Amino acid sequence: MHETHFLSTAIAATKQPLFSSIPKPQSPSSSHHDSHSFPPPKKTPHFPIISASKTTASLKPPPTTATPHSDFQEKVLVAEIAPILTFLLREAHVNGSDLRRVINRRPRLLACSVKTRLRPTLYFLQSIGISQVNKHTSLLSCSVEDKLLPRIDYLEKIGFSRRDALSMFRRFPQLFCYSIEQNFEPKFDYFVVEMGREMKELTEFPHYFSFSLENRIRPRHQRCVEKGVCFPLPVLLKTSEATFRDRLEFCCNSSIPFRSSPLWGTNSID
Numbered sequence: 001m002h003e004t005h006f007l008s009t010a011i012a013a014t015k016q017p018l019f020s021s022i023p024k025p026q027s028p029s030s031s032h033h034d035s036h037s038f039p040p041p042k043k044t045p046h047f048p049i050i051s052a053s054k055t056t057a058s059l060k061p062p063p064t065t066a067t068p069h070s071d072f073q074e075k076v077l078v079a080e081i082a083p084i085l086t087f088l089l090r091e092a093h094v095n096g097s098d099l100r101r102v103i104n105r106r107p108r109l110l111a112c113s114v115k116t117r118l119r120p121t122l123y124f125l126q127s128i129g130i131s132q133v134n135k136h137t138s139l140l141s142c143s144v145e146d147k148l149l150p151r152i153d154y155l156e157k158i159g160f161s162r163r164d165a166l167s168m169f170r171r172f173p174q175l176f177c178y179s180i181e182q183n184f185e186p187k188f189d190y191f192v193v194e195m196g197r198e199m200k201e202l203t204e205f206p207h208y209f210s211f212s213l214e215n216r217i218r219p220r221h222q223r224c225v226e227k228g229v230c231f232p233l234p235v236l237l238k239t240s241e242a243t244f245r246d247r248l249e250f251c252c253n254s255s256i257p258f259r260s261s262p263l264w265g266t267n268s269i270d
Contacts, residue, residue, distance in 0.1 A: 086100065091119065092133055110222065112140070121142060130170055159199060184209065187209055197233075201232075
């Protein structure tokens with residue numbers, strides 16, 4: 001009931017006139033005038049208002065009123081939006097209270113066809129194991145053929161198995177949003193060539209691609225190399241700068257950490 005009420009409210013909001021109507025002035029009587037009434041004002045052409053202190057001229061736009069054509073456009077707009085909102089609520093399982101936020105974050109959803117874009121993308125994401133698509137609704141506006149499949153194919157091309165590639169997208173669906181040329185390629189090259197780490201780490205932590213190469217990955221890796229320490233990727237990248245610095249110093253100034261320590265799992269670089 002809540003979702004139905006929200007949908008009705010959202011659609012009703014689009015039915016509001018685009019412009020407020022302006023009442024037409026009453027025409028003076030053509031037969032006679034009252035003795036105390038003023039003569040009707042003469043219609044004079046409108047000229048630009050030119051200021052003596054400014055060289056620019058401004059034209060007052062004529063008042064705009066709602067027309068049958070604009071009313072028709074609003075009805076067409078409502079007819080196009082209603083199926084999209086219904087799809088998000090009933091098929092993508094977006095909560096009614098979250099619908100406004102979903103649209104605000106991805107307005108492009110309102111321009112997508114349910115039949116040719118939203119529904120096929122939803123089915124594809126579900127087919128590869130992403131069950132909670134309502135948490136990743138921005139992906140629904142993406143083309144399966146032009147955006148989603150090429151990224152899966154790229155991970156297979158650089159050495160991941162199909163199973164591992166799909167596992168990475170299930171763990172981190174936002175991976176579909178990153179550019180192959182500007183994100184995947186330079187970061188993967190640095191991971192393999194400079195860091196010399198195993199691809200299994202990326203399978204377990206695909207969030208690696210969400211961090212800046214120049215501002216986070218490279219600087220922290222270089223500091224670890226200088227100290228002779230090798231942190232797991234989550235410790236290396238997810239921690240705040242202060243926490244990372246403290247862990248790095250603590251690891252360098254102590255023996256192997258206990259199993260209960262948050263530093264457990266860190267290794268020294270040979």
